[in-house]
Structures are given as C-alpha cells and as structure tokens.
Amino acid sequence: MTWTIFDTWIAITGSLVAMSCALLGNFLMLRRMSMMGDAISHTVLPGLVAAFLLTGSRDVLPMFIGAILIGLLTAFLVQAISRYGSLDEGSVMGVVFTTLFALGLLLIVQAADKVDLDPSCVLYGAIELTPIDVRTILGHDIPIAALTNGIMLLVNAIIVVLFYKEFKLTAFDATFARSLGVNSGLMHYLLMSLVAATCVAAFESVGSILVIAMLIVPPACAFLLTRRLSAMIAVSLIVGIASAWGGHAAAVWVPLQLGLDSTSTAGGMATVAGLIFLTVFLLSPRNGLLAQVAGRLLLSLRFARIDLLGQFYRALERGGMELGLERSQLRSMAEAGFWRDPALFVMRLRGEVQTAAGRWRLTPHGELCARRHIRTHRLWESYLAEKAGMAPEKVHPSASRLGYFTQGAIEAELERKAGHSQRDPHDREIPE
Amino acid sequence: MNEALRVLLLQDYNTRLVVIGTAMLGGAAGLAGTFLMLRKRALLGDAVAHATLPGVVLTFILLALTGGNPRSLPWLLGGAAVFGTLGMLTVVLIRRWSRLKDDTALGIVLSVFFGFGVCLLSIASRLEGVNAAGLSSFIYGKTASMLMIDAVLIGGVALTIVAVVAVFYKELKLLCFDQDFAASQGLPVLALDVVLMGLIVAATVIGLQSVGLILVVALLVIPPAAARCWTHRLNRMLVLSAGIGAASGLFGSALSALAANLPAGAIIVLVAASLFLLSFFVGSERGVLWRLIRRWRLEREVGMQHLLRAVWELAEKEAGPGRIGEGAVGKERLMQVRSWSGKSLDRLVRRAVREDFLTDTPAGLRLTNRGERNAARHVRNHRLWELFLIRHADTAPSRVDRGADLIEHVLDEDLVAELEAELSANGSQVPVPASPHKVVPT
Amino acid sequence: MSESPLPLRVTDLTVAYQRRPVLWDIDLEIPGGTLTAVIGPNGAGKSTLIKAVLELIPRTSGRVEFFGQPLASARHRVAYVPQRESVDWDFPVTALDVVTMGLYRQVGWFRRVGARQRATATEALAKVGMDSYAHRQISQLSGGQQQRVFLARALAQDAELYLMDEPFAGVDVKTEQAIVAILKELREAGRTVIVVHHDLHTVRSYFDRVALLNMRIIAAGPVGEVFNDENLQRTYGGRLTLLSDAVEAMASRR
CATH class of the missing domain: 1.10.3470.10 (ABC transporter involved in vitamin B12 uptake, BtuC)
Incomplete structure (x- = not known):
C-alpha cells in the first residue's frame, strides 16, 4: 500500500480531534469527572437529532447549539438529581446518559425518513471518508472535517488559555476557588459545554468512542509522566497526536499483514492510545509498574548488601577472618535470605568483597564500607536506647531497618545527636 | 389493536x-x-x-x-x-x-x-x-x-x-x-x-x-436508583429493584414488539427511566415532591414563629423582662428586627390575623390570647436552645433541632430544668424567661 | 503457670501504612477484666494499632495473640467497634439490621438471620437505650445514637475482648455517660475493653489502664502509675525529629 495525501488528511483530522479532546480531558480528569465526558459524548445524540428535526437541515450552527444545550442539560440533571435524590453521582450519571441516549436512538429510528443519521456512525464515525468532502481555501483543498475540528481546537485553546488559572483552581479545590470569588459552577458548565461542542465537531468524522478515548487516555498518560499541569497538558497533546498518526497507520497496515482489508481508523486510534497508555503504565520512570517493581528489587538488594557487610564486619571483630568465610558460613546469614547471592555478586562488582579458594573476605574498600554501616547501626542503637527510651535488648531490629535508609543529612544529624557515643547498648565498640 | x-x-x-x-x-x-x-x-x-x-x-x-x-x-x-x-x-x-x-x-x-x-x-x-x-x-x-x-x-x-x-x-x-x-x-x-x-x-x-x-x-x-426512592430497607429495595427491572424488561420488550420502529434496547431503558422519574418525584422515602411540600410547610411554620416571637420580644422591651403588657408593635419596627420585605411581612401578618394570632389595630400589631400563648412558647424554646448551645458548645450542634415543637422533645427534662433554672437565676420569670442577650433592632 | 492467657498480647508489631511506617516495635500486654485507653496525638497510630491487631491492614512484622491463640481461632471472643465515619450512614438498613450484623458469624454461611438473633440484637439495643429506635433507618439517627448502635452491635457478639475505635468522638454528654456505664458493666462482668481515646481529661475517671502511644508505646500500665506529666510530655511533646526524618526517608524510598 502507499500512503497518500488522503491518509495525511485523515491523520491530521484525527490529530486535531485528539488535541481538542485531550486539552479538555486534563481538567475533566483532575476534577474526577472523566466519566462525565463519557456521559456527555453519549447524550449529544438526542441534541443532534432534535436539531435536525427542528431545522430540517444539517447546518452547523443548530447542531452546535443543540449539543451545547444537551451538554448543559446533562450536567445540570446529574447535579440536581444527585443532590435532591441523595444518590451518588456515578449512579445518576448512569441514569441520565442511558436515558438520553435511548431517547436519541428512539428519535433516530422514528424519524429515519427525515434524518440522515446512522446511529453506528455516531459511535465510530467515518473518518476514512472525510478527505472527500473539501472546501478550497487560498487555493488549497482542505477537508471540511479538518476545518471544523481545527476551529474547535482553536476555540478550546483560547478559552483554556483565557481561564487557565480559574480552571486550575476549580479543578484543585472548588470550595477554595469559590471563596476567592471564582464561580466554580460557571467554570463547570463552561467546561461541559466545550466538551459537548467538541463531541459534535468530532462525531461526524471520528464518532463518540474516539472522543471518549481522547478525552481520557492522553491525560491519563500525561498524569503518570509529569507532575505539573502545564507539562501535563503538553504531554497529553503529544500523546493525542501520536495516537492519531499511529492509529491510522496501524488501522491500514496491521490488517494488511494478515491479508485483510484495512479496519476502522477511529478504533485504531483508540487502540493505539490504549497501547501508549499500557507502555506508560508499565515503563513510566517514576510511577511505572516496572519502575515500582525494580525499585523494590533494588531496595531488597541494598538491604541484603548492608546486612552482609555487617555480618562480615562482625566476623572480623570476632577474629578468625584471616582465611575469609566459607559459603556454608555465609548461608547462615539468614537476614539476607533469598537476596544473599545476588547481593554478593553486586558486592564483588563493586570491589567490596573478593573470593579465593571458595572463601569470601572483605577488600580494604569493603572493610571501609562495612565499618561505616556498622557505625551507623550502632549509633542508631545508642540513640534509640538513650533518646527514644527503648529497651537495649530490643533496639537491634529497629536500628537495622533505620540503617538501611540512613544517608546524607540524616547521617550527619545522627552523628550530631549520637556521635559522641563510644560504645553501643550491647557494650560493643562503635568504630570510628 | x-x-x-x-x-x-x-x-x-x-x-x-x-x-x-x-x-x-x-x-x-x-x-x-x-x-x-x-x-x-x-x-x-x-x-x-x-x-x-x-x-x-x-x-x-x-x-x-x-x-x-x-x-x-x-x-x-x-x-x-x-x-x-x-x-x-x-x-x-x-x-x-x-x-x-x-x-x-x-x-x-x-x-x-x-x-x-x-x-x-x-x-x-x-x-x-x-x-x-x-x-x-x-x-x-x-x-x-x-x-x-x-x-x-x-x-x-x-x-x-x-x-x-x-x-x-x-x-x-x-x-x-x-x-x-x-x-x-x-x-x-x-x-x-x-x-x-x-x-x-x-x-x-x-x-x-x-x-x-x-x-x-x-x-x-436505573432500577436500584428508583428503588432507593421508596425504601430505607435493603431487602425491600432488592425486591423493588428487581421488580422495576423486570417490569422494564417486560413492558419494554412487549412495546417494542408492537411496532417495527421501536428499538427494543432504547424502549426498555426508557420504560425504566420513566419508572425512575416517577420514583424520584413521588417515591415514599425520598420523593422530591414530598420533600418540597415538607420544606414549604416548614418555611411557613418558621416564618410564623419568627413573626410571633418578634412581636412578643418587641412588646417585652416596653413592658420589662418576661411580660408584654398591652403594647402594640408597629410594622416599621418589625421590619427593623428581621430581614422581611414589606410584601412578605404583609402576607405573613394577614395569615396571622386569619389564624387568630394577631389583631391589626391602628396603633400596631397586638397578640391575641392564643397568639400570646404560642409566642411565649416559641420565645422560651428559642432562649433555652440558645443557652444550650452556649453551655454545651462541644456536643450541642449535632442535637439542636429548632424545628422541634418543644425543647423537651429533644433534650431530656433534667437538662431543660437545669437550663431553665439558669435563665431565671439571671433575673427573670418562668414561663417565659428573659432573653440571654438583649433584643436590639439591627 | 495456672493463670489464664492474656486477652491480648502484642509482640514486636511494626506496621507500614500507606508507605509510611506508623507503628514501631509495639509490645503490649492487656490483662483480663480491665478498661484500657489508648491515647496519643493525632497521627500517632492509635486506630492503626487496633486495625493491625485485627489483621485489617497488613503488618510488616510482629505477633499478636488473643487469649494465647492467633486471631483466626479466637475470633468469636473478640468484638470490634469501628470509627463511626468509616461507613456510609445513608445505607438502606435499620438500626436493628446493623446490630444483627454482629451475629452473622454466629449464623454462618447460607443461613438466614432468625428470630433468635433478632431477639439478641433487640436486647443489645435495649442495653444502650436504643430499643425504641430499632426500626429507624440509620441516617435518621443522631451521631450519638449511631455510635450507640455500633456499640450495641459489639455487645450482641457477647465477646470477651472489645476493641473500640474512638467511640466518644463527636457524641453528646448523654451518650458518653451511657457508653461509660456500659464499659464499666463489661468490666464488672470480667470482660476486657480497649478504647482508642482522645480526651485526656476523662482518662482517670473512665479507665483503669492506659497505653500512651506515639509510633511506639511510650508507657503502658495502670493509670495511677503511668498516666503522669512526664509520660504525657514524652508522648505529646517533643517528637524525636531525627527518628521521624529517618522514617520519612524510608517512606519516600518504598
């Protein structure tokens, strides 16, 4: 297959939709209203149908007005019913959006001869056909869908920039925002109207399912990757664009490899967005699943290494270390447990231990490290016994645990508070 | 057919x-x-x-x-x-x-x-x-x-x-x-x-x-949300919810079988939604209609209490603590005490006259016997509640119920007697003790 | 060795809660037939102690014995009163329903609550002076009344050891008196009660033992011996900054 200008336009249109949705989605997610985006993207259906029926045309303006009104109605109904019926918002959202969507379906079927609207088109659109319908601007043929969604993106961007700090504040703490005189109700309804309008702009080309995916998934990825709102918005836009291009390419290319025709681009974009999320979820450097697991492994390794250093040093203290320790003696170092062998391996890499003829001993460098850890450990023991009033026979496990984490400022502070001690509560010497 | x-x-x-x-x-x-x-x-x-x-x-x-x-x-x-x-x-x-x-x-x-x-x-x-x-x-x-x-x-x-x-x-x-x-x-x-x-x-x-x-x-x-409006008991809620769900399925699919252009899914959901709407408005436990009526009644009731109390307290200022004498109270003075609009005050006064609580004399408003009894009770309740709030500030807020007809209905008698004694110790008579704070037109 | 095993013995209990260690090497022994208050500043881990003891949150290390046995075999002898805020009081159940929940274990799987359980529950409600409210929906009860319902649920279990999380929080005077009376009744009947408490003024008059907690057990024993200014100072005043810094560092690494 070849990539044509059509494909480029499809991807561009998709990117524009993805960016307008992702932009708003950030605020939805921070207000814990992601599912409100889901609800509104369903409820615009009756709004559209009503606009068709009333005006009898496919004009853009009535469609937008219908959608915005229905978006506001959805937001209002959810709030009012959950307040007056003391029902939780999730349930009420379910009640409201299914009811309105059912109403929309019924209207479509009833007015099938008057309304040229296919319900499945509302769900997953026909982005593949958008490049056919063009308007010539400044000598270029630009698909109408790209124009509509481009303008929508512009409107969203302008409003978000204008009200950036208000959106930020109401998303973070609505009550506080109100106390500062920010009308958080107004901001809420403004956001909902924008979501509804974006849905309408997008539905013809990509359908509501992609709207939901782009409202929610790119901001979720961004949330896992950054901690600042401005950075989050930027990242979510990039993820949106990547999903659009990747999604269309995948929809065309992957089925081809299996000997099939190309598949739905909207579905492909949602799927690729999902894959990007999966990647971020697994690999995000700070919060990714792998990072979390790896962090735990490294920590266990560090614990084991510190335990082993302590064991070596105590053996040294007892004397008889000239020949080093045998594996069997090492095996009794229960504290290191499963991690003993990996830790020994790491220690050898770091030049802290050496092995000769099956016996292990500390290198001079290792001895220094061990001495330092033992000092920390015993200082903690004295500190816990003297300052925290713990019984001397009980301080060992606590001191070990604290020792694992004692570095930098805490180590200096420990020196200051307990550094004068010469001997630990078990009357063993504290090495310098 | x-x-x-x-x-x-x-x-x-x-x-x-x-x-x-x-x-x-x-x-x-x-x-x-x-x-x-x-x-x-x-x-x-x-x-x-x-x-x-x-x-x-x-x-x-x-x-x-x-x-x-x-x-x-x-x-x-x-x-x-x-x-x-x-x-x-x-x-x-x-x-x-x-x-x-x-x-x-x-x-x-x-x-x-x-x-x-x-x-x-x-x-x-x-x-x-x-x-x-x-x-x-x-x-x-x-x-x-x-x-x-x-x-x-x-x-x-x-x-x-x-x-x-x-x-x-x-x-x-x-x-x-x-x-x-x-x-x-x-x-x-x-x-x-x-x-x-x-x-x-x-x-x-x-x-x-x-x-x-x-x-x-x-x-x-939808069915559980509808059922929730009718009952506070889980077992009844389950039965109701199942019933509402079954009814939606039954009538929805039957209706859609009637005509070709009635999509079943949508009809079933719309039947369920109508049952929810019905429950939301007239449900016996949380029906919005009942709640609105109750609130409207309460507002009327509280408005009347405020009027009677205000008349009583203004009269008391003339006659001395615990008494009201024969004094009449002008509407202008009432307007100063509370944030009534002229219209709403007129409406309230007309209702009070109709219910034989007040007489509207040229000199001003005067409590009837029936009105005086009522007003005295409200004044007493109000002052006892206020004192209770001051004395038991740590726990009181959860127990205060100003809507209660008599403070005794909420607090036990010993406590009321104690509060009463404290009020009269400040130099006033029961049945209607003096207010703990001065009544000042604001 | 003729004396019966302690109702509760906690050895070396350490808990990391939401990545932050909140309890360090807790050793605690509670003798039978006593009323013990667990006191300490906010965030000292009082509720965590109760929850960890009951295995509601995972323990990092340590051993807990009830009457010399692990929890699984002593569960029927232990009753728990959670914090009032921990549940949704809009839930569609009546006061009586809530109290019968304490008997579900006794009823067992696959069986319905019978007349006998309802009678037991009504009796428990009567003990806390709430029998006339048995069929009220729980959201229609005041805070104090809700707390008494929770207490009744524990009483219905007829346990030997009661663990109560802040039963006096936000209740009115009358309820507080009623709860105290019940606690003393339980003690007269030889039961053991441990209460997470926040009001230092009433410790002396309500309880006979006290455990002062701030991440560690600062002191534990009869009120007369350990409830003194020095121990209170050590519990509430001067946190050991070095220790909390180190703990903070641990939390951020986990």
Missing part, C-alpha cells in the same frame, strides 16, 4: 419467549445492580459492558474461520464474559498500580476496549462469505431474534444470579455497608468482592443481546 392485544397477552410464541426472557434479565440485573450501587461502583457496569465488544467480535471471527456457527449465542456470550472480566481486572490493575483515580481507570478501559472492538468489527464485516450484520445488535440490542435456546440461557443465568444473591444476601450486605467490620468478623472480603463482580459480569453479558452494550448499564443502575 387486535395485534397489540395479542402481544400484551403474550399469545404469540416468539413474543412470549422474548418478553419473559427480558423480564428475567431485568430482574436479575436489578438485584446485582443494587449491590453495585451500594458499593459505590455503579459505572463499573458501563466499563464492563463496553469491554465485552472485542470478546463478542473475536469469538464471531474465530467461529467463522473455524467453520462453526458464528451466530451461536452461548459462544458469543462466553467470549463477552471473558473480555468483560478482563476489562474489570484491568480497572483493578490500574487502580492498584497507578495514581489514577477510579473514574479515569473506568474511562480508559471503556474506550480502549471498545475502540479495539470496533477495529475487529470492521474486519469481521469484510470477511468473505460471512454476514456480520447481526453483530451490531450487540451494540444497540435486538430482542426479536431470540431463540428458545437463547431465552433458556438468559433465564438460566438470571436464575443463577438470583440464587447467588439469596445465598450470600447477608454477607454481601455487610460487605457493602462496612467492609472493615466484615473483615474483622473473618469474612473473606476479597472472595465476596469477586462474587459481586461475577454477578455484574453475568448480568451485563446476558443483557447484551437484548439491550445492547451501550445501554445495558441502565439495567444495572
């Missing part, structure tokens, strides 16, 4: 099948949905439902490619159940291992799984020699094509749901109410949660065919 009667009386074999099957589905979903709502996870059903699409389509494609019957409902629903469960597990996984909130996790699963399903659907529809048109009925629902074996399957799963709820009723109740306590009692909280989620997947999956995956969540959410 004759046709309608035939349908409603279930005389037609196929209609009977469809209607009974959908009614059972509605009942079962109503039961499962009640616990889901009480566990505050109502929208989980939505995510599960959307997540089933790839399961259905994938099964369809596999059946078509291997030469099976790609329209076999048991297989398709089996595939749906697998992916529904997968979707639910993904929600749990995201919640457990990332900082994302519940709603975001639901949205991700919902849209990505569904998007993937749409891809597969598009592929399935272009498979050679296979007609995939029936698959879209899983999205919007279509009851008419139900076969005997389908109805039996749906009915069987529905009965299983009912049985599981009956067997684990009290354990599920405790799980939803107080998870910590349930754990402290040694209940396997995790296993019970799995049972509950299993119920949700089962109810969703059997609803796919008749209601469609976009709207099936309605059967999980």
Whole structure:
C-alpha cells in the first residue's frame, strides 16, 4: 500500500480531534469527572437529532447549539438529581446518559425518513471518508472535517488559555476557588459545554468512542509522566497526536499483514492510545509498574548488601577472618535470605568483597564500607536506647531497618545527636 | 389493536419467549445492580459492558474461520464474559498500580476496549462469505431474534444470579455497608468482592443481546436508583429493584414488539427511566415532591414563629423582662428586627390575623390570647436552645433541632430544668424567661 | 503457670501504612477484666494499632495473640467497634439490621438471620437505650445514637475482648455517660475493653489502664502509675525529629 495525501488528511483530522479532546480531558480528569465526558459524548445524540428535526437541515450552527444545550442539560440533571435524590453521582450519571441516549436512538429510528443519521456512525464515525468532502481555501483543498475540528481546537485553546488559572483552581479545590470569588459552577458548565461542542465537531468524522478515548487516555498518560499541569497538558497533546498518526497507520497496515482489508481508523486510534497508555503504565520512570517493581528489587538488594557487610564486619571483630568465610558460613546469614547471592555478586562488582579458594573476605574498600554501616547501626542503637527510651535488648531490629535508609543529612544529624557515643547498648565498640 | 392485544397477552410464541426472557434479565440485573450501587461502583457496569465488544467480535471471527456457527449465542456470550472480566481486572490493575483515580481507570478501559472492538468489527464485516450484520445488535440490542435456546440461557443465568444473591444476601450486605467490620468478623472480603463482580459480569453479558452494550448499564443502575426512592430497607429495595427491572424488561420488550420502529434496547431503558422519574418525584422515602411540600410547610411554620416571637420580644422591651403588657408593635419596627420585605411581612401578618394570632389595630400589631400563648412558647424554646448551645458548645450542634415543637422533645427534662433554672437565676420569670442577650433592632 | 492467657498480647508489631511506617516495635500486654485507653496525638497510630491487631491492614512484622491463640481461632471472643465515619450512614438498613450484623458469624454461611438473633440484637439495643429506635433507618439517627448502635452491635457478639475505635468522638454528654456505664458493666462482668481515646481529661475517671502511644508505646500500665506529666510530655511533646526524618526517608524510598 502507499500512503497518500488522503491518509495525511485523515491523520491530521484525527490529530486535531485528539488535541481538542485531550486539552479538555486534563481538567475533566483532575476534577474526577472523566466519566462525565463519557456521559456527555453519549447524550449529544438526542441534541443532534432534535436539531435536525427542528431545522430540517444539517447546518452547523443548530447542531452546535443543540449539543451545547444537551451538554448543559446533562450536567445540570446529574447535579440536581444527585443532590435532591441523595444518590451518588456515578449512579445518576448512569441514569441520565442511558436515558438520553435511548431517547436519541428512539428519535433516530422514528424519524429515519427525515434524518440522515446512522446511529453506528455516531459511535465510530467515518473518518476514512472525510478527505472527500473539501472546501478550497487560498487555493488549497482542505477537508471540511479538518476545518471544523481545527476551529474547535482553536476555540478550546483560547478559552483554556483565557481561564487557565480559574480552571486550575476549580479543578484543585472548588470550595477554595469559590471563596476567592471564582464561580466554580460557571467554570463547570463552561467546561461541559466545550466538551459537548467538541463531541459534535468530532462525531461526524471520528464518532463518540474516539472522543471518549481522547478525552481520557492522553491525560491519563500525561498524569503518570509529569507532575505539573502545564507539562501535563503538553504531554497529553503529544500523546493525542501520536495516537492519531499511529492509529491510522496501524488501522491500514496491521490488517494488511494478515491479508485483510484495512479496519476502522477511529478504533485504531483508540487502540493505539490504549497501547501508549499500557507502555506508560508499565515503563513510566517514576510511577511505572516496572519502575515500582525494580525499585523494590533494588531496595531488597541494598538491604541484603548492608546486612552482609555487617555480618562480615562482625566476623572480623570476632577474629578468625584471616582465611575469609566459607559459603556454608555465609548461608547462615539468614537476614539476607533469598537476596544473599545476588547481593554478593553486586558486592564483588563493586570491589567490596573478593573470593579465593571458595572463601569470601572483605577488600580494604569493603572493610571501609562495612565499618561505616556498622557505625551507623550502632549509633542508631545508642540513640534509640538513650533518646527514644527503648529497651537495649530490643533496639537491634529497629536500628537495622533505620540503617538501611540512613544517608546524607540524616547521617550527619545522627552523628550530631549520637556521635559522641563510644560504645553501643550491647557494650560493643562503635568504630570510628 | 387486535395485534397489540395479542402481544400484551403474550399469545404469540416468539413474543412470549422474548418478553419473559427480558423480564428475567431485568430482574436479575436489578438485584446485582443494587449491590453495585451500594458499593459505590455503579459505572463499573458501563466499563464492563463496553469491554465485552472485542470478546463478542473475536469469538464471531474465530467461529467463522473455524467453520462453526458464528451466530451461536452461548459462544458469543462466553467470549463477552471473558473480555468483560478482563476489562474489570484491568480497572483493578490500574487502580492498584497507578495514581489514577477510579473514574479515569473506568474511562480508559471503556474506550480502549471498545475502540479495539470496533477495529475487529470492521474486519469481521469484510470477511468473505460471512454476514456480520447481526453483530451490531450487540451494540444497540435486538430482542426479536431470540431463540428458545437463547431465552433458556438468559433465564438460566438470571436464575443463577438470583440464587447467588439469596445465598450470600447477608454477607454481601455487610460487605457493602462496612467492609472493615466484615473483615474483622473473618469474612473473606476479597472472595465476596469477586462474587459481586461475577454477578455484574453475568448480568451485563446476558443483557447484551437484548439491550445492547451501550445501554445495558441502565439495567444495572436505573432500577436500584428508583428503588432507593421508596425504601430505607435493603431487602425491600432488592425486591423493588428487581421488580422495576423486570417490569422494564417486560413492558419494554412487549412495546417494542408492537411496532417495527421501536428499538427494543432504547424502549426498555426508557420504560425504566420513566419508572425512575416517577420514583424520584413521588417515591415514599425520598420523593422530591414530598420533600418540597415538607420544606414549604416548614418555611411557613418558621416564618410564623419568627413573626410571633418578634412581636412578643418587641412588646417585652416596653413592658420589662418576661411580660408584654398591652403594647402594640408597629410594622416599621418589625421590619427593623428581621430581614422581611414589606410584601412578605404583609402576607405573613394577614395569615396571622386569619389564624387568630394577631389583631391589626391602628396603633400596631397586638397578640391575641392564643397568639400570646404560642409566642411565649416559641420565645422560651428559642432562649433555652440558645443557652444550650452556649453551655454545651462541644456536643450541642449535632442535637439542636429548632424545628422541634418543644425543647423537651429533644433534650431530656433534667437538662431543660437545669437550663431553665439558669435563665431565671439571671433575673427573670418562668414561663417565659428573659432573653440571654438583649433584643436590639439591627 | 495456672493463670489464664492474656486477652491480648502484642509482640514486636511494626506496621507500614500507606508507605509510611506508623507503628514501631509495639509490645503490649492487656490483662483480663480491665478498661484500657489508648491515647496519643493525632497521627500517632492509635486506630492503626487496633486495625493491625485485627489483621485489617497488613503488618510488616510482629505477633499478636488473643487469649494465647492467633486471631483466626479466637475470633468469636473478640468484638470490634469501628470509627463511626468509616461507613456510609445513608445505607438502606435499620438500626436493628446493623446490630444483627454482629451475629452473622454466629449464623454462618447460607443461613438466614432468625428470630433468635433478632431477639439478641433487640436486647443489645435495649442495653444502650436504643430499643425504641430499632426500626429507624440509620441516617435518621443522631451521631450519638449511631455510635450507640455500633456499640450495641459489639455487645450482641457477647465477646470477651472489645476493641473500640474512638467511640466518644463527636457524641453528646448523654451518650458518653451511657457508653461509660456500659464499659464499666463489661468490666464488672470480667470482660476486657480497649478504647482508642482522645480526651485526656476523662482518662482517670473512665479507665483503669492506659497505653500512651506515639509510633511506639511510650508507657503502658495502670493509670495511677503511668498516666503522669512526664509520660504525657514524652508522648505529646517533643517528637524525636531525627527518628521521624529517618522514617520519612524510608517512606519516600518504598
């Protein structure tokens, strides 16, 4: 297959939709209203149908007005019913959006001869056909869908920039925002109207399912990757664009490899967005699943290494270390447990231990490290016994645990508070 | 008309099948949905439902490619159940291992799984020699094509749901109410949660065919929400919710069988929604109508109390603590005491005159005997409440009930006597003690 | 060795809660027939102690014995009163329903609550002076009344050891008096009660033993011996900054 200008336009249109949705989605997610985006993207259906029926045309303006009104109605109904019926918002959202969507379906079927609207088109659109319908601007043929969604993106961007700090504040703490005189109700309804309008702009080309995916998934990825709102918005836009291009390419290319025709681009974009999320979820450097697991492994390794250093040093203290320790003696170092062998391996890499003829001993460098850890450990023991009033026979496990984490400022502070001690509560010497 | 009667009386074999099957589905979903709502996870059903699409389509494609019957409902629903469960597990996984909130996790699963399903659907529809048109009925629902074996399957799963709820009723109740306590009692909280989620997947999956995956969540959410408006008892709520669900299924599918252009899924949901609206307004426990009437009555009652008290207290200022003498009170002075508008005060005064609390004399307003008795009671109550709030500031706010007719109805007599004694010690007479603070027009 | 085993013995209990260690090497022994208050500043881990003891949150290390046995075999002898805020009081159940929940274990799987359990529950409600409210929906009860319902649920279990999390939080005077009377009755009957408490003024008059907690057990024993200014100072005043810094560092690494 070849990539044509059509494909480029499809991807561009998709990117524009993805960016307008992702932009708003950030605020939805921070207000814990992601599912409100889901609800509104369903409820615009009756709004559209009503606009068709009333005006009898496919004009853009009535469609937008219908959608915005229905978006506001959805937001209002959810709030009012959950307040007056003391029902939780999730349930009420379910009640409201299914009811309105059912109403929309019924209207479509009833007015099938008057309304040229296919319900499945509302769900997953026909982005593949958008490049056919063009308007010539400044000598270029630009698909109408790209124009509509481009303008929508512009409107969203302008409003978000204008009200950036208000959106930020109401998303973070609505009550506080109100106390500062920010009308958080107004901001809420403004956001909902924008979501509804974006849905309408997008539905013809990509359908509501992609709207939901782009409202929610790119901001979720961004949330896992950054901690600042401005950075989050930027990242979510990039993820949106990547999903659009990747999604269309995948929809065309992957089925081809299996000997099939190309598949739905909207579905492909949602799927690729999902894959990007999966990647971020697994690999995000700070919060990714792998990072979390790896962090735990490294920590266990560090614990084991510190335990082993302590064991070596105590053996040294007892004397008889000239020949080093045998594996069997090492095996009794229960504290290191499963991690003993990996830790020994790491220690050898770091030049802290050496092995000769099956016996292990500390290198001079290792001895220094061990001495330092033992000092920390015993200082903690004295500190816990003297300052925290713990019984001397009980301080060992606590001191070990604290020792694992004692570095930098805490180590200096420990020196200051307990550094004068010469001997630990078990009357063993504290090495310098 | 004759046709309608035939349908409603279930005389037609196929209609009977469809209607009974959908009614059972509605009942079962109503039961499962009640616990889901009480566990505050109502929208989980939505995510599960959307997540089933790839399961259905994938099964369809596999059946078509291997030469099976790609329209076999048991297989398709089996595939749906697998992916529904997968979707639910993904929600749990995201919640457990990332900082994302519940709603975001639901949205991700919902849209990505569904998007993937749409891809597969598009592929399935272009498979050679296979007609995939029936698959879209899983999205919007279509009851008419139900076969005997389908109805039996749906009915069987529905009965299983009912049985599981009956067997684990009290354990599920405790799980939803107080998870910590349930754990402290040694209940396997995790296993019970799995049972509950299993119920949700089962109810969703059997609803796919008749209601469609976009709207099936309605059967999980709307009946419990409607039932909640009628009762404060869980057992009644379950019965009601199942009843409302069954009624929606029954009337919805019967109605849609009447005419060709009534899509079953939408009609079932709209019937359920009308039942919800009805419950929301006139439900005996939380009906908004009753609540509004109650509030309107209370406002009237409180307005009258304020008027009588204000007249009494202004008269007291003239006559000395605890007495009101014969003094009349002008409306201008009343206007100063409270934020009445001239109009609302006039209306209030007219009502007070009509009810024989006040007489409107040229010198001003004067309390009648009946009005004086009433006013004295309100003044006394008000002052005792105020003193109570001052003396027991730490715990009082939770007990104050100004709407109570007499303070004794809320606080016990010893406490009231104590408060009364304290008030009269400040130099005033019972039955109507002096106000703890001066009455000043503001 | 003739004396019966202690109702509660906690050895070396350490708990990391939401990544932050909140309890360090707790050793605690509670003798039978006593009323013990667990006191300490906010965030000292009082509720965590109760929850960890009951295995509601995972323990990092340590051993807990009830009457010389692990929890699983002593569960029927232990009753728990959670914090009032921990549940949704809009839940569609009546006061009586809540109290019968304490008997679900006794009823067992696959069986319905019977007349006998309802009678027991009504009796428990009567003990806390709430029998006339048995069929009220729980959201229609005042805070104090809700707390008494929770207490009744524990009483219905007829346990030997009661663990109560802040039963006096936000209740009115009358309820507080009623709860104290019940606690003393329980003690007269030889039961053991452990209460997470926040009001230092009433410790002396309500309890006979006290455990002062601030991440560690600062002191535990009869009120007369350990409830003194020095121990209170050590519990509430001067946190050991070095220790909390180190703990903070641990939390951020986990």
